[in-house]
Amino acid sequence: MTPFQASVIERVAPEGRSLGETDVREVVAAACPRGSAVGQKLLLIVPDLTRTAPVGLLFKTLFDQVGAEAAAFDVIFALGTHPPMPLEAMLRRLDLTPEEKRGRYGKVNLINHAWDDPGALAEVGTISSDEINRLSGGLFSMDVPVRVNRHALAYDRLIIVGPVFPHEVVGFSGGNKYLFPGISGPEVLNFFHWLGAVVTNARIIGNKWTPVRRVVDRAAALVPTPKQAFCMVVEGAEFCGLYAGCPEEAWERASDLSARLHITVKPRPFHTILSCAPLMYDEVWVGGKCMYKLEPVLADGGELIIYAPHIEHVSETHGKLIEEIGYHCRDYFLNQWDRFKDYPWGVLAHSTHVYGQGTFENGVEVPRAQVTLATRIPEATCRKINLGYRDPDTIRPEDFAGREDEGVLLVPKAGERLFQLENPPEWARLLPSL
Secondary structure (H helix, E strand, O other): OOOOOOOOEEEEOOOOOOOOHHHHHHHHHHHOOOOOOOOOEEEEEEOOOOOOOOHHHHHHHHHHHHHOOOOEEEEEEOOOOOOOOOHHHHHHHOOOOHHHHHOOOOOOOEEEOOOOOHHHEEEEEEEOHHHHHHHOOOOOOOOEEEEEEHHHHOOOEEEEEEEOOEEOOOEEOOHHHHOOOOOEOHHHHHHHHHHHHHHOHHHHOOOOOOHHHHHHHHHHHOOOOOEEEEEEEEEOOEEEEEEEEOHHHHHHHHHHHHHHHOEEEEOOOEEEEEEEOOOOOOOHHHHOHHHHOOHHHEEEEEEEEEEOOOOOOOOOOOHHHHHHHOOOOHHHHHOOHHHHOOOOHHHHHHHHHHHOOEEEEOOEEEEOOEEEEEOOOOHHHHHHOOOEEOOHHHOOHHHHOOOHHHOEEEEOOOOOOEEEEOOOOHHHOOOOOO
16 A cells, blocks of 8 residues: 555445535545645546546546645546547546636646557566466466556556446456556557457446456556555445545445446346436447447347437447448457458457357357447448448337337436346356366
């Protein structure tokens, strides 16, 4: 542990209530006592706008507590491979007006992570093939170089501020995931996304200790800068829990609360699911979460519709590659590995996560269920990338409401709540050996 905090400090709202600014101030004051940052350079690591959380409240409270005494108090946005954020979006994430940024918060530098700029990255070590074999449960044996944004090495303390939700690649988001892939270089990022895809979304999501989490924590251990995390648990607009401490321990406690609040259990699967993407998902690259969180309750042979009339493209960063390879099941790639091994593994992983379970035998791919886009992406493009198409203007979400007994599920705001079955099939269970 770093000297500024000896243990995890937590505040959990009683049932039916939520945390307020007073609760946040008390946790921040205990975790970052005045005088603990005198002359230090602090770097906050925060998510972009594709995560629901009161990030601005934490940012402002931390600034009030230690911003004046710190030599630097800057913010880097954990974009992973997401596009750079314009200033307006950065300010919105931090709940700042342009006037506030120029005035009270003028000392704060706002930094976009650049995962594909070698000059922005520094290598901090390598996870050896023997370690990868152990961490992955024997699925892989290869050296994985670990690079991180250079800013992570130029400060005296890294402060992670972000929410915890069930997550398709790592099990639960948060904690060291804001380092990897948040401000990561491509090698380790691509590796562990593909590791998660090989295990499959259905077996990873909603499980705390996964092979990917082990790799992420191992990579984070190579970053020498002291780290502190404020892990938030939110439900809709309600701020339910806040955990402050070292990233591993704060995340572990937050994920327990997330498991209780963010997982809905259903007695039977649904043959039709209308999964409505919120506006914060502005491309399929992130809107795919509307599939990931619902795959466990999608019936064999059923259809999941990602309803997002506001989405106009697949991915600003990876769209051309996705149009080239399409969306497919895991075995489509594994059984043709020589053909696909040189593509970015993170893109392959995204492809399998959106497509879901399926088989590829004797050159024929058969999906377990159909995934359909109801977006502004043209039908020809949807067919080209191997997904179904529906005209979003022909869909009325209210027509899907109140029909669960018929096997029809409407999810008005999809992407953060996980749906699971009371008795999940074998393909949706994390293998004991992993």
